[in-house]
Amino acid sequence: MKLLDRIENPSDLRKLPAESLVDLSRELREFIIDVVAAKEGHLGASLGVVELTLALHYVFNTPEDRLIWDVGHQAYGHKILTGRRKDFHTNRQLGGISGFPKRSESPYDAFGTGHASTSISAILGMALAARLQGKTARQHIAVIGDASIAGGMAFEALNHLGVSDTNVLIILNDNTIGIDPSVGALKEYLSGSKDIGNGQGNLFEDLNLYYEGPQDGHDLPGLINTLQKLSERKGPKLLHITTTKGKGLRQAEENQVVYHAPGKFDKHTGELLPKHAEPGMGPKYQDVFGHTLVTLAALNPDIVGITPAMPTGSSLKYLMEAFPDRAFDVGIAEQHAVTLAAGLAAEGLIPYCAIYSTFLQRAYDQLIHDVALQELRVVFCLDRAGLVGRDGPTHHGIFDIAYLRCIPNMTLMAPMDNRELRNMLYSVQAEDFGTVAIRYPRGASQNPDWEQPFEAIPKGRGRKLKAGNRIAVLSLGPWGQDIAKILPDTKDPDAFGHYDMRFVKPLDADLLREIAADYEQIVTLEDGCKAGGFGSAVLEFLNSIGYKGNTTILGLEDSFPPHGATSELRHLQNLTPDNIQTTLNQLI
Ligand SMILES: Cc1ncc(C[n+]2csc(CCOP(=O)(O)OP(=O)(O)O)c2C)c(N)n1
Ligand SMILES: CC(=O)[C@@H](O)[C@H](O)COP(=O)(O)O
Numbered sequence: 067m068k069l070l071d072r073i074e075n076p077s078d079l080r081k082l083p084a085e086s087l088v089d090l091s092r093e094l095r096e097f098i099i100d101v102v103a104a105k106e107g108h109l110g111a112s113l114g115v116v117e118l119t120l121a122l123h124y125v126f127n128t129p130e131d132r133l134i135w136d137v138g139h140q141a142y143g144h145k146i147l148t149g150r151r152k153d154f155h156t157n158r159q160l161g162g163i164s165g166f167p168k169r170s171e172s173p174y175d176a177f178g179t180g181h182a183s184t185s186i187s188a189i190l191g192m193a194l195a196a197r198l199q200g201k202t203a204r205q206h207i208a209v210i211g212d213a214s215i216a217g218g219m220a221f222e223a224l225n226h227l228g229v230s231d232t233n234v235l236i237i238l239n240d241n242t243i244g245i246d247p248s249v250g251a252l253k254e255y256l257s258g259s260k261d262i263g264n265g266q267g268n269l270f271e272d273l274n275l276y277y278e279g280p281q282d283g284h285d286l287p288g289l290i291n292t293l294q295k296l297s298e299r300k301g302p303k304l305l306h307i308t309t310t311k312g313k314g315l316r317q318a319e320e321n322q323v324v325y326h327a328p329g330k331f332d333k334h335t336g337e338l339l340p341k342h343a344e345p346g347m348g349p350k351y352q353d354v355f356g357h358t359l360v361t362l363a364a365l366n367p368d369i370v371g372i373t374p375a376m377p378t379g380s381s382l383k384y385l386m387e388a389f390p391d392r393a394f395d396v397g398i399a400e401q402h403a404v405t406l407a408a409g410l411a412a413e414g415l416i417p418y419c420a421i422y423s424t425f426l427q428r429a430y431d432q433l434i435h436d437v438a439l440q441e442l443r444v445v446f447c448l449d450r451a452g453l454v455g456r457d458g459p460t461h462h463g464i465f466d467i468a469y470l471r472c473i474p475n476m477t478l479m480a481p482m483d484n485r486e487l488r489n490m491l492y493s494v495q496a497e498d499f500g501t502v503a504i505r506y507p508r509g510a511s512q513n514p515d516w517e518q519p520f521e522a523i524p525k526g527r528g529r530k531l532k533a534g535n536r537i538a539v540l541s542l543g544p545w546g547q548d549i550a551k552i553l554p555d556t557k558d559p560d561a562f563g564h565y566d567m568r569f570v571k572p573l574d575a576d577l578l579r580e581i582a583a584d585y586e587q588i589v590t591l592e593d594g595c596k597a598g599g600f601g602s603a604v605l606e607f608l609n610s611i612g613y614k615g616n617t618t619i620l621g622l623e624d625s626f627p628p629h630g631a632t633s634e635l636r637h638l639q640n641l642t643p644d645n646i647q648t649t650l651n652q653l654i
């Protein structure tokens with residue numbers, strides 16, 4: 067029997083002699099590789115912390131001692147050792163375990179994560195609570211990566227931690243990379259000062275933390291030793307370890323960007339399995355964005371690009387390659403990215419700031435105070451808008467319509483397909499739309515021949531795609547393509563008109579008046595939360611002009627959608643193309 071099969075939870079682990087843990091680390095790595103090869107998910111980060119994970123659960127008394135994993139994409143080993151080995155094959159599947167720590171899933175998941183740089187604040191909160199509640203023996207540990215510790219929240223928390231006199235241990239897992247290589251002065255400080263442990267000018271010691279390191283994070287006996295020593299030391303402390311992302315799988319070590327989340331691969335050879343593109347599909351929306359921006363930047367010298375730590379994911383990397391001086395990866399720093407864009411715009415440049423919809427949530431005040439209020443011309447390219455699939459509730463980009471449309475001076479639009487995305491990106495530099503957000507989803511678009519000559523889209527103008535005589539369907543974004551396919555198969559195709567509204571703000575008031583005059587019913591459709599979204603905006607307008615017909619809003623219910631394939635999540639919301647067709651038939 068394998069050692070790993072004997073571990074139901076960390077108390078089993080703690081019964082093992084320390085000498086057997088190196089064998090266990092091999093088994094744990096192999097287990098992660100086996101499952102992720104077939105089921106997909108985040109790989110490199112978990113492989114890099116196998117020794118750390120074993121050492122932490124061996125030395126500390128989890129779950130009584132609190133352990134938080136920043137971002138949480140590196141917590142697969144933690145899940146496997148804490149009661150979820152048998153369920154691990156369900157990782158990120160609908161109804162299965164989450165790909166991130168989740169409080170409702172296990173008492174060992176002390177804090178839910180997914181977005182970066184939260185762990186130090188959260189663990190400090192727990193440590194302060196322990197002190198107030200008289201739990202003086204409890205230990206509090208946060209594991210944070212070299213890219214995540216550069217995030218503003220982490221710095222804010224370190225500032226507090228250093229004067230807190232709490233029982234907190236921060237483990238800085240330094241593998242010199244985030245998803246893409248880490249950037250910035252802190253990265254240079256960490257990688258350039260191999261002897262920052264010598265006490266001279268050590269940033270962390272200067273912030274009042276007891277510091278140990280840099281230490282080899284793959285030396286399991288060494289780690290256990292250090293953690294045992296640190297567990298006996300009171301006060302805030304930081305252990306700096308160096309690890310290799312992807313450790314134990316050659317390809318993952320050599321190609322760390324791709325093997326961050328590689329998709330399916332051969333568990334024996336490590337080679338990626340080919341992805342089968344569906345016939346008739348176009349490139350990913352991200353690539354349409356990335357390549358179009360390069361074309362536009364060549365035409366317009368005022369264009370610059372910004373990404374907070376997602377050059378590959380957002381495809382801003384193409385601009386970084388073509389115009390290195392005009393593209394900025396600022397690291398995990400969404401708030402800085404937005405205000406940086408404001409500064410560039412204030413000087414007359416046109417920043418295209420590519421941010422995942424879910425991560426822009428973090429920079430809401432910057433968006434209002436630094437950009438919109440000052441009427442600055444910044445183009446927010448809101449990637450991963452709508453349901454994102456297996457990353458789940460921490461990552462769905464479903465709130466942006468609601469949180470953006472209430473901001474004065476904003477223009478908010480969504481392309482129905484890749485050509486429209488291309489034309490929107492073109493239009494916002496040809497004409498001044500002010501502060502703009504263009505939202506588009508994760509993954510493949512339709513239309514292989516998307517690179518057509520640019521056509522300007524006038525601000526606030528939707529378009530009629532099909533006339534009808536009873537019910538108007540007003541779609542926003544790519545789900546409009548489903549409508550175009552569904553309508554001919556409804557019970558009465560002539561009944562339905564179809565409008566691609568393109569803009570949530572400003573709404574196309576002229577077109578809406580026309581629609582209200584011509585149709586007895588209106589249906590809206592969006593890949594976003596219904597509460598306060600596009601449908602709400604249309605309903606508010608129709609109410610203001612005294613529309614007497616029925617309005618049906620189709621969108622996501624007032625809940626956090628779980629993780630799973632996007633098609634499954636649409637099914638749960640009654641929003642697959644088939645579901646929508648049924649709904650439309652019922653309205654006739
Ligand atoms: C606020 C926020 N921005 C961006 C991301 C996307 N993201 C997930 S993991 C990651 C890199 C994390 O790097 P690091 O902290 O060094 O951990 P490692 O992957 O190297 O273990 C990024 C940018 C995120 N999860 N949260
Ligand atoms: C953990 C994290 O936040 C990222 O790795 C995220 O999973 C990336 O999502 P995409 O795969 O959509 O780029």
Ligand SMILES: [Mg+2]
Pocket residue numbers: 211212213239240241242243244
């Ligand atoms: Mg890292």
